[in-house]
Amino acid sequence: MTDERNWRRIDRMDNKVYDLVGVGVGAFNLSLSALLDNLPEVESVFFFLDQKPYFDWRLGMLIVGTRLQVPFMADLVSLANPTIVCVQDIHTEDATTYKCKYLVIGTGSDPVIPESYQSLSGENVYHISQFLERQDRCRKAKSIAVVGSGQSSAEVFHELFTNSAKALFVRLTF
Structure with missing residues (x-):
């Protein structure tokens, strides 16, 4: 089932103020998206951006036999909504400015050696x-x-x- 309300292409000239814009599509923002999508009091004027055109959870760290890199109590996505509404692949070189009430940064962390x-x-x-x-x-x-x-x-x-x-x-x- 495709739900177009969350996945419409955004016009660069659109001055709309979105309720929420999420940057990064990792564990936290996936959870947030699943939770927001099912709340009737939240208008569906939110979306998420990621720098990569593909999904790679913890690249270089998924050892054979590893089932999940997130502790089970932190896996809010499966608990909240274990389905996929839709995925839209959008490629663009353009820069766009978005206005929002809330900005959620969920870009994860970079590898750190002390x-x-x-x-x-x-x-x-x-x-x-x-x-x-x-x-x-x-x-x-x-x-x-x-x-x-x-x-x-x-x-x-x-x-x-x-x-x-x-x-x-x-x-x-x-």
């Missing part, structure tokens, strides 16, 4: 977002350190551990 480790960054020290392209090198290494306490670090640890016969030493500091 400042104290940036001098080490290179072939052997890198952010998890580069793991998939370097995993073969990791498997051949004599020793590996995975630094971090989040889901992605745990997935890399699990991937390397389950595919390695090498000894494992872990130090936990709380």
Whole structure:
């Protein structure tokens, strides 16, 4: 089913003030869109923009066997509305100015290596977002350190551990 009210092409000369414009189509703004679309008191004068013409959730970090890069309690999209109303692919080189009452920035975060480790960054020290392209090198290494306490670090640890016969030493500091 296509719902044209949210997906009409916007005329660059349109001076309309939109209720909401979302920048970025990640977990938060997908959730927000699903919730807004079902609220009768919210007029359907909102839309979302993204810099990419395709969807790539956590590019470079989706390890085989990974099901979801968002904790299940944060997956508001599936809970709110597990259907797709429609998708429209719009390509343009033009710059357009939009006016809105509320602007939601949901562009995610860029990979960050802490400042104290940036001098080490290179072939052997890198952010998890580069793991998939370097995993073969990791498997051949004599020793590996995975630094971090989040889901992605745990997935890399699990991937390397389950595919390695090498000894494992872990130090936990709380």
